[in-house]
Amino acid sequence: MKKRVRLEEISFARSGDKGDICSAGLIAKTSRAYKTMVDEVTPEKIKRHFGSMVKGSVELYPMPRVECLHVVLRNALGGGATKTLRYDQTGKAMGQAILRMEVEVEEDVLTEARQTMERIYHKYGKAWG
């Protein structure tokens, strides 16, 4: 059984800028989440998700050894950090924006991914909240 959920359920993200390009690494929460992410996330979907915020192409690069899917968004920051009128000048929130996209995930993959934060707290301790 598949469920429609936000990408945040199965992935972390970190994004930043290089000129007018935004780069965003999607970091899968489990190995199976990585496979799901590679199937579910497409350049077309990301492009549609951002609408006029991303004017150029969207490229995806799978990184299977570290289970990350790397996203490159071109002409995506309103001209680049020094010239853009955006509040998020360097695209730091763009990764989080990607995590709001909806994806179809098998229920057991989802359950396992949802346990990742607990595993992280168990392993490294919980410092806050």
Added chain:
Amino acid sequence: MRGKMKKIRVGAGSAFWGDMLEPAVELVEKGEIDYIGFDHLAELTLSILQRVRAKDPTKGYIPDIIPWMKAILPPAWEKGCKVITNAGGANPEQAAEEVIKIARDLGMKGMKIGVVTGDDVFPKLNELCDKGMKFPNLDTGEEDLDRIKDRIVAANAYTGSDSVIDALKQGAHVVIAGRISDNALYVAPVMYEFDWDFTEPFVDKIASAITTGHIIECAEGCTGGMSNIWQAVPEPWKIGFPIAEFYENGETIISKAPDTGGLICEWTIKEHLVYEVLDPRNYIMPDGVADFTSVKLKEMGKNRVKVSQAKGKSRPDQLKVCIGFKDGFIGEAQIFFPWPDALEKAKRAANIVKERFDMINLEAEDVRFDFLGVNAILGETVPIKDLDYNEVGLRVAARAQSFEEANKVRREITHLWTISSVGAHMGVPSKPRPVISLWPTLIPRDEVTPEFVMKEV
């Protein structure tokens, strides 16, 4: 004389101009490191520093270098830890003079300071253009500089490890550079100590050093700063900066000083491996090209992660150049509206500002309206929900070619105080800021000649 180390411990002392000093001092005092690197330069920084130098030829370096070196040099000199920094910015020679004064005052007689220059290609840009060389904009595809040529304020090449290695070979204790790439701050000491050169047998090893350099170069960026798992990160106020322990086979262990805050684990290292990367199969640096898809990460215990198996390619024939040019002004202001109907009030205010801009004929290249607390950073990816907000901010920004036009934003937002709705409140609006736009391009390596001179305290 070349080093003979079988392993080398390198610390990352800063991620940007404005970073914290204490974790860097702690690294030198408690980290048992052989080298510490300091990156203070972002893409825009050289343009800022060139303008400072144009007004005062004795400035143009990162001013932080003075308090930083006052704090770093005593423990570094005592422990034999070498310092490599790009805080020379647009004036490495003068930065070195300042550091020499500090070292002299601290009684560090015999300290050798290598000054690396040659990254500044602005002086020869015209000459190269006259020779018919084109500098296309890598971001926009625009073919040549003609349109912006008379507005350029800085043009600096991202240089590699070469001159830093030369300085280390001649015994430098401190190396002060301009725009060497952040990455080279970490690749240079490794190549020097292990006696690597740029020939084929060392390509993968250099790729390893580039990979680890990339992971640590934003200091706290890999030790739990900016993390998705921030709730698991202890004591960020005393976050530890990273230490990379390099081995001759190309493997590295990333750790941090004992009794510091922050967290190093597979997640925090992955987070930085993917940070500000274009094609991860080809992470192009002046010293080589690393393939991040070949890299393996493994936790080796608490706050220790091993990075191994990086593959790469030889260094490129071209270097990246960042050209900065004057490109008008940005006016920006914000005002907050309280409950009840906070969002409606903010929308009404935006409408008022638009009408005012029409009435006074604002000549702007671009105008933007955001609702702070609603859609200011997630933009079009989120719906504007009609909720019972406690408060909502309206932010207006415009870019114009003149200061006067950009300043209209400040004036009109100020008017909202009195002509919009009840309870509106704003902080102190700031004056328009000048815009330096960036023009990333490439230059043949042969046209850039990094050099170094040695000075002694």
